Structures are given as C-alpha cells and as structure tokens.
Amino acid sequence: MAKQIDVRIDRDTPVPLYHQLAQQLEAAITSGELSPGEAFENEIAMADRLGLSRPTVRRAIQELVSQGLLLRRRGLGTTVASRQxxxxxxxxxxxxxxxxxxxxxxxxxxxxxxxxxxxxxxxxxxxxxxxxxxxxxxxxxxxxxxxxxxxxxxxxxxxxxxxxxxxxxxxxxxxxxxxxxxxxxxxxxxxxxxxxxxxxxxxxxxxxxxxxxxxxxxxxxxxxxxxxxxxxxxxxxxxxxxxxxx
CATH class of the missing domain: 3.40.1410.10 (Chorismate lyase-like)
Incomplete structure (x- = not known):
C-alpha cells in the first residue's frame, strides 16, 4: 500500500494549490520520507483524501515527474525515482x-x-x-x-x-x-x-x-x-x- 504523506494546504494564500502540494511532496522525497522505488499514492485517492480536484493533484504529480523525482510506468503506476x-x-x-x-x-x-x-x-x-x-x-x-x-x-x-x-x-x-x-x-x-x-x-x-x-x-x-x-x-x-x- 502506498504511503500517505501528511500535507497541509492553505487555501487563503495566493500560492497555487498544485504548487503547495508539489512542494510538500518534493520535500517528502528529498528528505527520504519516501524512498526510491516506493509506490506513490494514486491521484484519485490523494485528491479524495486532501479534498482537492483531480486536475490539481495531477498537475502537482506531473511537476515532480518533470523534475525526475517520480516515475510513471504503464501498468505499474507511479513510483519514487532513484536519486538522480x-x-x-x-x-x-x-x-x-x-x-x-x-x-x-x-x-x-x-x-x-x-x-x-x-x-x-x-x-x-x-x-x-x-x-x-x-x-x-x-x-x-x-x-x-x-x-x-x-x-x-x-x-x-x-x-x-x-x-x-x-x-x-x-x-x-x-x-x-x-x-x-x-x-x-x-x-x-x-x-x-x-x-x-x-x-x-x-x-x-x-x-x-x-x-x-x-x-x-x-x-x-x-x-x-x-x-x-x-x-x-x-x-x-x-x-x-x-x-x-x-
């Protein structure tokens, strides 16, 4: 089962919701809270858990994929990438x-x-x-x-x-x-x-x-x-x- 990361979203700040989410997920990866190869929570479950829209969660995840922190593989889901x-x-x-x-x-x-x-x-x-x-x-x-x-x-x-x-x-x-x-x-x-x-x-x-x-x-x-x-x-x-x- 994918580990659930504690995320705090501030809806009163001008910082976009997807960026807040991406920053906290990035911190969890770089700190080692999420390990290389570990399964990543899917966007539907994360959106429901955090009360965010799926497009918001999808954009945050895509930002981490673009940075090389997450890997998306067909049939295998999303995992934490090895240290680059x-x-x-x-x-x-x-x-x-x-x-x-x-x-x-x-x-x-x-x-x-x-x-x-x-x-x-x-x-x-x-x-x-x-x-x-x-x-x-x-x-x-x-x-x-x-x-x-x-x-x-x-x-x-x-x-x-x-x-x-x-x-x-x-x-x-x-x-x-x-x-x-x-x-x-x-x-x-x-x-x-x-x-x-x-x-x-x-x-x-x-x-x-x-x-x-x-x-x-x-x-x-x-x-x-x-x-x-x-x-x-x-x-x-x-x-x-x-x-x-x-």
Missing part, C-alpha cells in the same frame, strides 16, 4: 559529482586495465596512432545501484595508475596528484541503446536507452590528459547547462 545525479557544465568527474551531492557510498569496480593502441582515442588526443595508452574500464555505482560504465584512455605518462588506486579514488583526483590538472575539454553528449555488456552491468532492459558522453581533456599547456567514452543510466542522470545570449 546532476552534472553541471563544469569539468568534473562522476566521482566528484557523487561526492558533491552527498552520496555516502560511491563504489568503483575496475572491469579492465590494460595498455593498448587505439585509433579513436589517439586521434582525439592528437598523439601518434601507435602510442601505447592505458585503457581502463570501470563500473561506477552509488552503493549497490549501478550508474555508469566508464571507459578512459590515458597517455603513457599516467600508465602507473593502478587498479587499487582506481578502486578507491576518482580518476581526476589521481591525475591531479600527478600534476595533470584537466582545465579544458571537448565533450559530446548523446543517447543510444545499450550494448549487451552495458545492459548486464547497469541492470537495463534492451528498451532502456543510455546517456553517452565522450570527452577529451587537456591541461593548461594544451597537453592531452584523457579521452573518455562513458555511458550512464539515463533515468539516474541529468546534465545542467547555463545558456547565454550571443
């Missing part, structure tokens, strides 16, 4: 984003750690095609919840980075420790169906898309620091961008 990671238009790593948003348990499983040559990565970084690059593939999770498969290629100067270090620290922190501070990057964002391996690691169905990001980062001298090809569970991730008029 928000990435701003800044040069940070997913590990940095998890720490910034207060995730208590970012985990990393190193799936691959090998020296290879790679035409795509070498071209992106502007190094000779036969340059030996350290290729690392990691599964990043928030606790037991998988978030992303991260593939990175590093120049030879950073080939001493170990599996143990990658398991306990973010890649950018390890690079900064070696004097390689990424300060500028070219980044491309897209979406596609997940591969079989990605479905397995991220616990996805074939019909669920992944958000993709490729990035080439450089230090202050213009030297390549890393090339990354990452994919994320789309429902757990959003990207925030500030746009200015030109």
């Amino acid at each position: 990671i928000h990435r701003r238009a800044e040069l940070t790593s997913l590990y940095d984003d998890l720490k910034r948003e207060g995730a208590g348990d970012p985990r990393t499983q190193v799936l691959s750690h090998e020296v290879v040559t790679d035409t795509t990565a070498a071209t992106a970084m502007g190094v000779p095609l036969d340059t030996p690059l350290l290729r690392i593939v990691r599964l990043r999770s928030d606790g037991d919840h998988p978030l992303a498969v991260l593939r990175n290629w590093l120049p030879p100067a950073y080939s001493d980075i170990t599996v143990e270090q990658l398991t306990t620290s973010g890649l950018y922190a390890l690079l900064r420790d070696r004097g390689a501070r990424p300060v500028v990057a070219h980044q491309r964002i897209g979406a596609r169906p997940p591969s079989a391996d990605e479905r397995r690691h991220l616990c996805l169905r074939a019909s669920q898309p992944v958000l993709t990001m490729t990035r080439t980062a450089f230090d202050a001298m213009g030297n390549p620091v890393e090339y990354g090809d990452h994919c994320y569970r789309a429902e757990d991730y959003s990207i925030e961008v500030m746009l200015d008029e030109r």
Whole structure:
C-alpha cells in the first residue's frame, strides 16, 4: 500500500494549490520520507483524501515527474525515482559529482586495465596512432545501484595508475596528484541503446536507452590528459547547462 504523506494546504494564500502540494511532496522525497522505488499514492485517492480536484493533484504529480523525482510506468503506476545525479557544465568527474551531492557510498569496480593502441582515442588526443595508452574500464555505482560504465584512455605518462588506486579514488583526483590538472575539454553528449555488456552491468532492459558522453581533456599547456567514452543510466542522470545570449 502506498504511503500517505501528511500535507497541509492553505487555501487563503495566493500560492497555487498544485504548487503547495508539489512542494510538500518534493520535500517528502528529498528528505527520504519516501524512498526510491516506493509506490506513490494514486491521484484519485490523494485528491479524495486532501479534498482537492483531480486536475490539481495531477498537475502537482506531473511537476515532480518533470523534475525526475517520480516515475510513471504503464501498468505499474507511479513510483519514487532513484536519486538522480546532476552534472553541471563544469569539468568534473562522476566521482566528484557523487561526492558533491552527498552520496555516502560511491563504489568503483575496475572491469579492465590494460595498455593498448587505439585509433579513436589517439586521434582525439592528437598523439601518434601507435602510442601505447592505458585503457581502463570501470563500473561506477552509488552503493549497490549501478550508474555508469566508464571507459578512459590515458597517455603513457599516467600508465602507473593502478587498479587499487582506481578502486578507491576518482580518476581526476589521481591525475591531479600527478600534476595533470584537466582545465579544458571537448565533450559530446548523446543517447543510444545499450550494448549487451552495458545492459548486464547497469541492470537495463534492451528498451532502456543510455546517456553517452565522450570527452577529451587537456591541461593548461594544451597537453592531452584523457579521452573518455562513458555511458550512464539515463533515468539516474541529468546534465545542467547555463545558456547565454550571443
């Protein structure tokens, strides 16, 4: 049975009823009173319980769906969404984003750690095609919840980075420790169906898309620091961008 949240509606204030309801429901979700995956009270029952019209309740729920706080699925009803990671238009790593948003348990499983040559990565970084690059593939999770498969290629100067270090620290922190501070990057964002391996690691169905990001980062001298090809569970991730008029 869906949990009923105590909501207080002030009909004498100029604040719209749907917005009052949405704010209190949002507070219940962000505070943890409603847990990720938990069933959400249906709009008919909530409208009757609170003495509100169905359109008012429906609009409040839709506002939370638009914010990524609730999920509506045909045949399954409405549930509380998993915590979404928000990435701003800044040069940070997913590990940095998890720490910034207060995730208590970012985990990393190193799936691959090998020296290879790679035409795509070498071209992106502007190094000779036969340059030996350290290729690392990691599964990043928030606790037991998988978030992303991260593939990175590093120049030879950073080939001493170990599996143990990658398991306990973010890649950018390890690079900064070696004097390689990424300060500028070219980044491309897209979406596609997940591969079989990605479905397995991220616990996805074939019909669920992944958000993709490729990035080439450089230090202050213009030297390549890393090339990354990452994919994320789309429902757990959003990207925030500030746009200015030109």
